Amino acid sequence: MTTPEKVTHREVREILRTFHESGWAAMTLELDGMRISVGKDGPPAAAAPGAAAVATPPPAPPVPAAPTAAAPPPPAPAAAVDTTGCVEVRSPAVGAFWVSPSPGEPPFVQVGQQVEANDQLAIVEVMKLMNPVVAPQAGEIVRVCATNAELVEFDQVLFLLRPNDG
Structure with a gap:
């Protein structure tokens, strides 16, 4: 043992x-x-x-x-983005929020990027267990609502997604 x-x-x-x-x-x-x-x-x-x-x-x-070369740019100011009709993508667990698969790699997604349903947007790490955050439907990433490496709570809004059909 x-x-x-x-x-x-x-x-x-x-x-x-x-x-x-x-x-x-x-x-x-x-x-x-x-x-x-x-x-x-x-x-x-x-x-x-x-x-x-x-x-x-x-x-x-x-x-x-230490800063990484692939650090994403800071999110746009809240007042500058139209969030009408957006879908909230929420955290699946309490843990650390990661925007890329590993340090130094580019983020899974960026604001303005088109994604398909079930595309991976981020990771929430809980005690070394990586929980994927996935798009519930196809659309455009409008806002990243959490900061890389920040602790997030269960059901906290992580992304705003504007569906392609609306």
């Missing part, structure tokens, strides 16, 4: 970096018998009594990830 791998210091730093870049205010994570509770304005108020205190990051942001 093999022993399970332990969470490394590097993985904890990556989780904290991803949390810092997310829109979440607080998070509690339990891995390998370790509990991490963090909040952007200090430890979350709902931390369990008797739980080990977790140091909160200093006000300065953590070291950002």
